[in-house]
Amino acid sequence: MAELGAGSLSLGDPAFNYQEHELNERLKRLYPAVNEEETPLPRSWSPKDKYSYIGLSQNNLRVHYKGHGKNHKDAASVRATHPIPAACGIYYFEVKIVSKGRDGYMGIGLSAQGVNMNRLPGWDKHSYGYHGDDGHSFCSSGTGQPYGPTFTTGDVIGCCVNLINNTCFYTKNGISLGVAFTDLPPNLYPTVGLQTPGEIVDANFGQQPFVFDIEDYMSEWRAKIHGMIARFPIGERLGEWQSVLQNMVSSYLVHHGYCATATAFARATETIIQEEQTSIKNRQRIQKLVLAGRVGEAIDATQHLYPGLLEHNPNLLFMLKCRQFVEMVNGTDSEVRCLTIRSPKSQDSYPGSPSLSPRHGASNTHLHTGADSPTCSNGVTPPNKSKSHSGTGSSSIKYPSVSSSASSSTSSSPSSVNYSESNSSDSTKSQPHSANSTQETSLSLNFRRNQTHVTRSSNHDSEMEIEAEHYTNGVVEGSSARIMNGTYKHEEILQPDDNSIDEGCTNGRQLCGGNQAATERMIHFGRELQALNEQLGREYGKNATHKKMLQDAFSLLAYSDPWNCPVGQQLDPTQRESLCSALNSAILESQNLPKQPPLMLALGQATECVQLMARVRSGSCSFARVDNFLH
């Protein structure tokens, strides 16, 4: 579309790439709630949606008039490539008048799809414009209303659409001119219209910094909406409101097996825990085993404590066994660990809080999309397995925060939550793998910190109780940073005197801990696993997920250094978490308890609501994001 040739940028041009980068960054910052896969943002004028008298150049950002310009019948407009998404909340673009041409009959505004392009914006139904020659605003009418000053060559005119109250105002050279239109319909496109020869205007959809401080305007609305939420009337039954909150916290703690904290919380708030203490402790023990990589023991314990559970969940059993195989490769499963020379205690490495309370993920967390949600949780990466991840796409953003939560693993927060943990296999696949040296360093640092902590506090349960006092008023936030989920940091798991740590950090890892007998045991187990898969296939039909899982697990053996191979990611202890969560949910379900904590359901509900708001074009969703309230 670069009709003018000169001055236009080609795709390979570094300047263009820079501008493109700037644009993406700015749009992301301005409109974080917009899902561009569903509703793309306008980034340029549309070469298809324009009148023939309009010429485009400079990456379809510059508009010039090429008609006769005899009278208003020669007016011509162009729309942007996409309508303004409601999820913007507040949308803004600017137009610089490069030349006013002969008469400066320029109109800047908005129009719906299908509005006649042989017109200036504002003259027709569902079309709105501010005209330079007289400074009038045109609201779907051929006659304008006095609105603002006139504008001409050199002026920068901005157009801001407020999708919360459906109004629009313009700016001239960074100064707001006040509301021009109210009751705007949805799905309007940025539009400009020209009418006389020589008129040229440039659009800025975010390619450049805006002259008007739109972010300041947005901050006002963000504050307004947050204030509205904060002051939302709760009604007469205040007591019930509090008890609802307490129950949510309590059930969350119970769900994840924070037994001591839950008990202390229940005592302080005088609430009742539905589940028996022993039951909670049992679940806690099983989770602890899974997270420690001792899956075999976990299976045994489950079978012992909850007979029939795994028999009724063959898929779960298969996943567990698969994991057990992986852990054998890892050298952490007890079946191989007892065969190795080293102290079994020294083997394991789950330094941080196992914290089934995973951190809340990025914006696209979904109630039922396991693949989207990061499975990583607090303090998950042990230093002697210090394989870090820098993922692609969305996970690349998430990972740095994993390391940060690892560094604070002694104080991970129960309020930082992820509620989509049941689907283990999907999340396994979603994890890309590549080494990242900087993260390695930070992780080993974290580890040392953890060590100190463990030596200091031998009795976690009592400490938990002290900490839990912070919960007494039923307020979840604030106290979160102080709470320790660290019930799993038992001495048996984490020994500070382990020499192998440093080795492990470098290249000391060996298949099955380097033990011949263990390797044999592993291979034998692999055969059993294969048999189980076939048996399941016969009984329940072929399962592609199972097949893939098994293939991936077996593939580990194909590499001399499984930790640094394309499927080595499986060995990462973070991979245990989703499985752990699935097992926990299965146990709870078998006890007729909810398999998801109500807190997670509420959070998922809220997230869904906000997304629904975007779809039904309620602009305030932009400033009511769940993320804003999770600290």
Add this chain to the structure above:
Amino acid sequence: MLKSEVTATSRHYVDRLFDPDPQKVLQGVIDMKNAVIGNNKQKANLIVLGAVPRLLYLLQQSSSSLELRTECAVVLGSLAMGTENNIKSLVDCHIIPALLQGLLCPELIFIEVCLRCLRTVFISPVTPVQLLYTDPTVIPHLMSLLSRSQRTQEYITQIFSHCCKTPEHQTVLFNHGAIQNIAPLLISPSYKVRMQALKCFSVLAYENTQVSMTLVNVLVDGELLSQVFVRMMQRDQPIEMQLTAAKCLTYMCRAGAIRTDDSCVVLKTLPCLVRMCSKEHLLEERVEGAETLAYLMEPDVELQRIASTTDHLVAMLADYFKYPSSVSAITDIKRLDHDLKHAHELRQAAFKLYASLGSNDEDIRKKITETENMMDRIVSGLSESSIKVRLAAVRCLHSLSRSVQQLRTSFHDHAVWRPLMKLLQNAPDEVLVMASSTLCNLLLEFSPSKEPILESGVIELLCSLTQSDSPALRVNGIWALMNMAFQAEQKVKVEIVRSLGTEQLFRLLSDPDSNVLMKTLGLLRNLLSTRPHIDQIMSSHGKQIMQAVTLILEAEHSIEVKEQTLCILANIADGNTAKELIMTNDDMLQKIKYYMGHSNVKLQLAATFCISNLIWNEEDGSQERQDKLREMGFVDILHKLTQASDPNLCDRWARKEANHKTHGILIRCILIYILTT
């Protein structure tokens, strides 16, 4: 409970303060503290019963325990929270020196309660702020206490911002390092501290160049203070903070420390203040916003233009006149009360802002007068009971009266002269100044209001203004008379002279204010125009006028004054009989000769005009006059001037002022006349 019973209980509290057992006294004070909290009646009782001197005594007694002294200060602070009468009683009991003395105690907790109490006392309007400055050691000590705790910071800055009322106070605080000490508090973690520190800066910078100039260079944590203020104006900040930060920048800008085209003024401060005027804010905020905005843009036409297009400001201000609204009157008494209380303030703020907006730009004035019922509102504002509103309304009218178009149209249509004249009858000086200044514009020759004003007997009134002690009023009075006399009928002129009286006229010619002198000369010049008028006036007052002219030409005066005087002389020379007053006065002719050779072109021109009027040969006796002047050596001077009036010089004059082009031509004409006749 009966009143006597109440007093009895109160009496008991006071009695316990005199117990010989210090432990019991302490308990007594604590009980008293609990008894007075939120109980204004109890507070009044205790004060009447003399609790204050005893509490102050205990507070100052070195033998008292720290706990007792602290509790005493707390009770005193509580008493201060009551009515204004309570504060008065406390101040009368010398609570301020006692508490200030208490600040020397090393114990932070005691310092804090003393400061808290002092704060409460000082923020009351009944407390004389001067009491803070009586002891010169107080301010430095307060500065040193700023580092002690967030509480001391909050209380001290609050005291400062309430007690800084005059330029002297500003200087005292400035000299004791207020800026350096308070600037870091702007980034305090405590909102209250930030807010009070900001308020401090707004009062310190107000109309103070020294402070403002210092402020622009102050860095807070590596950031320029103006940028800190800009951040405080962000739209998600509390309104109070936005508004106060905008005030700080406004004052810095008005003091010349920040340019009016600086982006922090144009893109931040001005829009912020315009926002404050919008309906969604509290009435108090809207008043303050409008007043500050008016002040910000008063001297700058570009800011006025920008503001006039920002967020429909001109239309937005119309809403200021809708209080109390008809809705509030019916539905909500409390609301009505609130609206009534602020209605005057709103109106005067809107008038002020309109006045500022319209002070230079013709288009903006048009926009203002076209706002719904604007002229009616001004007219009714002129006769409101509140002086503030009247003053602001007349300021607004004055601003709009600078428009020729408005004078011809809306001013006449709405007969604004009527309320204006009424206002002039009996008003305080500040209103009179504005009103008479407006009247000057209404009396301009093209103003259709001129006639009806004349008929309303304005001359007497204006003449009385010229006798005022205020130079501004004298100027306006004589100015209005000058405008009135311009191309006026004979009878008006006679009336002016009669009414003013020659004595007053000559008194004005020796007025110490040069503006008064200039306008008086202007009046004379306007009176002495058209031949019959000149002769008529000169025949009755010729002697005095010539005397006055001589005096002025002989005295030390500015070029403008002398030029104006020479112009009067030229007018006199235009008269038929009046001419002789000059021709027979050799001394005067010498003076004219002198000014024809003056280095200043304007004076040369005026003097030459005078001569040209004298020798114009279409009139009787021109020949004699020419002869006399030739004898006196005027021809030589004219010759010299002709030489000087070579094309180059003419050109130079022309460039200086278009008028002067005529000078050379004029001289040549005169010369030709003289030589040819």
